[in-house]
């Protein structure tokens with residue numbers, strides 16, 4: 305009998321032991337995910353503690369529970385495609401940005417209109433008009449032509465009111481801007497390969513920013529774009545262009561810092577061909593036009609890219625605030641890489657909008673785009689009539 309009692313006791317003890325082992329494991333598996341994160345799990349203390357006595361939670365390392373599935377399964381955030389910017393459509397951009405242009409050219413326009421509003425346009429008045437145009441960087445030669453023609457029209461037509469003279473001046477300015485020039489950007493793929501655009505200019509003119517802005521313009525118009533970061537001199541420039549690309553979903557081909565820019569440009573165009581891209585935009589390092597070695601390097605970039613076929617568009621980026629100095633820069637760049645279009649940047653920051661006339665007149669190259677701010681969509685196709693309207697402002 306004693307044996308039977310002892311066996312029952314032993315059985316009870318074993319059963320209790322087994323339950324004691326299994327229950328805590330089950331409870332642990334039901335725990336909600338810890339908010340502490342990392343690889344530790346926070347467990348509640350068993351209720352054995354005295355009621356009313358606060359006890360800190362026990363923290364046990366997860367790996368102490370070998371053999372069990374991990375208590376905290378780190379939830380990986382679902383792979384989300386990065387949200388892309390939606391660039392503004394290009395149509396009517398200059399009209400939207402006109403206010404900005406009008407603001408920067410305010411002094412010029414107001415000055416001119418106040419002279420034109422005089423009862424009689426005497427010799428002094430005509431001289432003042434000339435001075436206004438020259439100080440707006442129109443250039444001496446172009447100013448003389450514009451004022452000479454305006455004087456003649458006023459004399460022959462006997463124009464009296466400010467509105468009439470303003471209208472005639474506007475027409476002369478538009479005509480000086482050569483509205484018949486072809487300002488289209490050659491960005492359409494052809495012969496089974498992308499259009500290739502090379503972007504050149506002196507340091508800080510706004511090349512990288514303009515590459516990014518042009519990429520957005522093209523993407524807004526439904527094109528595919530690839531950037532070539534051939535500014536291997538300044539690592540930040542490659543990062544900068546890559547960021548522009550990521551915002552609109554354009555790939556960037558870049559090379560090692562200090563590497564050969566021609567080889568990066570070559571690789572970018574090759575990648576554009578292989579992946580069926582519409583337009584490859586190659587950003588180059590800033591260089592002063594009087595540094596022969598750097599200008600030779602630029603010539604080489606173009607020659608190497610042309611192993612794939614001719615470059616379709618070579619854009620010279622000119623900072624409008626540098627005024628007439630820009631003309632000399634432009635002349636040298638044109639000799640080295642055969643510039644096909646000018647982008648005049650920072651027109652929002654200068655009253656010298658007349659530089660557009662001087663640039664086209666001296667170089668015979670059309671201004672195709674104007675930069676009117678640091679914002680991603682602050683770039684507009686150049687339209688002579690809208691530009692002159694902003695330049696002169698309202699006659700009221």
Ligand SMILES: Nc1nc2c(ncn2[C@@H]2O[C@H](COP(=O)(O)OP(=O)(O)OP(=O)(O)O)[C@@H](O)[C@H]2O)c(=O)[nH]1
Pocket residue numbers: 505506507508509510511512513514535538541588589590591649650651652653674675676677678682
């Ligand atoms: N206000 C204004 N700022 C501009 C415009 N375009 C460019 N910038 C600013 O000009 C500065 C220089 O621009 P970047 O694009 O870095 O010039 P970069 O020619 O690539 O410079 P480097 O690579 O050093 O030669 C930046 O602060 C731009 O935001 C513009 O149209 N208006």
